[in-house]
Amino acid sequence: MRKLIGFTVLVTLLTSCASHKMLSIYQTQGVEITQNSSKVDIINKYSTSRPITLLRSSLSLCIAQELDNSPVVLNSENYLGSAWWPYYNMPTQQAITINGGETIKLVEGNNIVANAVTNYQSQSKYFVSYTLTTTRNANNIRYLFSNIKQAQQNTGSFGNEGFENVKTIERAHPDLVIEALNNEVDKIQACLLR
Numbered sequence: 001m002r003k004l005i006g007f008t009v010l011v012t013l014l015t016s017c018a019s020h021k022m023l024s025i026y027q028t029q030g031v032e033i034t035q036n037s038s039k040v041d042i043i044n045k046y047s048t049s050r051p052i053t054l055l056r057s058s059l060s061l062c063i064a065q066e067l068d069n070s071p072v073v074l075n076s077e078n079y080l081g082s083a084w085w086p087y088y089n090m091p092t093q094q095a096i097t098i099n100g101g102e103t104i105k106l107v108e109g110n111n112i113v114a115n116a117v118t119n120y121q122s123q124s125k126y127f128v129s130y131t132l133t134t135t136r137n138a139n140n141i142r143y144l145f146s147n148i149k150q151a152q153q154n155t156g157s158f159g160n161e162g163f164e165n166v167k168t169i170e171r172a173h174p175d176l177v178i179e180a181l182n183n184e185v186d187k188i189q190a191c192l193l194r
Contacts, residue, residue: 032045055193063103072097149166
């Protein structure tokens with residue numbers, strides 16, 4: 001009976017720690033949440049607007065200068081042998097290079113569509129890829145981020161799955177993803193004022 005209680009407590013602890021939803025992301029203005037095919041909540045889109053003041057540069061020029069769509073390299077390390085053998089700490093790395101290409105995909109009227117990658121740091125480095133659609137209105141610029149995905153740069157001894165949808169659980173850092181996207185907007189806005 002003690003083993004059963006101990007096992008139940010262990011399973012409860014492990015499952016409860018694994019998937020706490022970050023409740024604040026559901027209250028973040030501009031965040032649209034949807035469910036993936038496995039019924040897991042993910043960030044579908046994020047939008048924000050910034051007022052237009054005195055613009056000294058064109059929006060398309062600033063997007064091209066400030067956003068980056070360079071290829072990124074994702075790693076994982078496979079250790080050989082066991083912890084008791086001398087060659088245990090000799091990693092064999094697996095690396096995949098993904099993304100890249102032109103940043104600006106389309107310029108039509110007051111709309112610009114771009115693909116880019118940014119990053120943030122949380123114990124390790126994460127890359128965030130996205131599609132940005134900007135719309136310039138009379139009083140503001142609307143920034144709509146879609147196709148938001150993230151990938152951990154180095155997953156250690158676990159296989160690197162590449163870019164995946166951003167889940168709303170705490171360990172997926174959805175707040176840091178939104179912060180990274182806001183930093184991209186800040187860079188564009190600063191460029192517009194130069």
